[in-house]
Amino acid sequence: MVVIMITADASVETAVEALNQGASAYITKPLNVDLVLATVAQALEKQRLVIENRRLYQAAQRELVERKRAEEESRRYSEKLQELIEDIIKAIALTTEMRDPYTSGHQHRVTQLADAVVREMGLSKEVAAGIRVAGSLHDIGKMYVPGEILSKPGKLTEIEFDMIKTHPKAGYNILKTIEFPWPVAQIVLQHHERIDGSGYPAGISARDLLLEARILGVADVVEAMASHRPYRPALGLARALEEISQKKGSHYDPEVVDICLKLFAEKGFRFH
Known part of the structure; x- marks a missing residue:
């Protein structure tokens, strides 16, 4: 959700408090239509980027989990394959002896x-x-x-x-x-x-x-x-x-x- 605070109080303290409370932007009166439109567009773009970054982060986390799972399965497979190779080698060695x-x-x-x-x-x-x-x-x-x-x-x-x-x-x-x-x-x-x-x-x-x-x-x-x-x-x-x-x-x-x-x-x- 995008929240833009519009107020007649132009103090720095009020602006900081508004942003700390979750406001995406801060506009003081009297209003300038072009400024309001630009601020809204900027806030919406910021929100879009936040959502996109969150999506990318979650996707990266899922990929990391899947990759770790695949690496673990690959490691176990490699260990079993090596054990099988060594067992076959031992059988060949016994035949030789x-x-x-x-x-x-x-x-x-x-x-x-x-x-x-x-x-x-x-x-x-x-x-x-x-x-x-x-x-x-x-x-x-x-x-x-x-x-x-x-x-x-x-x-x-x-x-x-x-x-x-x-x-x-x-x-x-x-x-x-x-x-x-x-x-x-x-x-x-x-x-x-x-x-x-x-x-x-x-x-x-x-x-x-x-x-x-x-x-x-x-x-x-x-x-x-x-x-x-x-x-x-x-x-x-x-x-x-x-x-x-x-x-x-x-x-x-x-x-x-x-x-x-x-x-x-x-x-x-x-x-x-």
């Missing part, structure tokens, strides 16, 4: 340690999710290695070991066709590379080596050395930690090694 019973649970335990390192380093949830997927699949390329080589009880020949060393590239070829939201195929390809360039399959060094691959590489060697293999008994956790400590800075990323050692020595981390 069925061909190599001696390393049953290896990918799972490697993933446990790699995930703990990521969390201790304070890396993002996205990095953590990516390394969990890559860890669960890092040996998927062994599907292309003959089972008799994987389970051979004696020392591998040079040719047999060369076949073993094809599994990162084979894993990469399997995974590169899947559009993960993380560089899973590249991490799997690099998990046997070393920062001094002495690893395989490409012999790349620190400059080209993904942080996730460095983390996975350390976790992989610790679990592998601590566990039984067809060609040797378990070397034990102490020997595995000694290995990464001795080769820190040459084979293995120093920060990753230090955090890995800290997890076992101070944080009570254990494979399970």
Whole structure:
């Protein structure tokens, strides 16, 4: 509603009181028709703008509420989708390990340690999710290695070991066709590379080596050395930690090694 006060009192106090009481405008007598018409038009326009601004504000509030609701639904959907992806990955990993019973649970335990390192380093949830997927699949390329080589009880020949060393590239070829939201195929390809360039399959060094691959590489060697293999008994956790400590800075990323050692020595981390 538009209220215009018309009065013979021209005092400032009266004008202020009128506006405080809700008047849209204030006109003093004697009246000027043109001024009255202009004041009415101005008051009506002001009222229209107030109503329009209120409408826009309410619409913006409704849109904000809807957007927040949509974002929350999208977040829940993304979380469920990620859980589904990880469940599928675990199923694939179990299928892979069925061909190599001696390393049953290896990918799972490697993933446990790699995930703990990521969390201790304070890396993002996205990095953590990516390394969990890559860890669960890092040996998927062994599907292309003959089972008799994987389970051979004696020392591998040079040719047999060369076949073993094809599994990162084979894993990469399997995974590169899947559009993960993380560089899973590249991490799997690099998990046997070393920062001094002495690893395989490409012999790349620190400059080209993904942080996730460095983390996975350390976790992989610790679990592998601590566990039984067809060609040797378990070397034990102490020997595995000694290995990464001795080769820190040459084979293995120093920060990753230090955090890995800290997890076992101070944080009570254990494979399970």
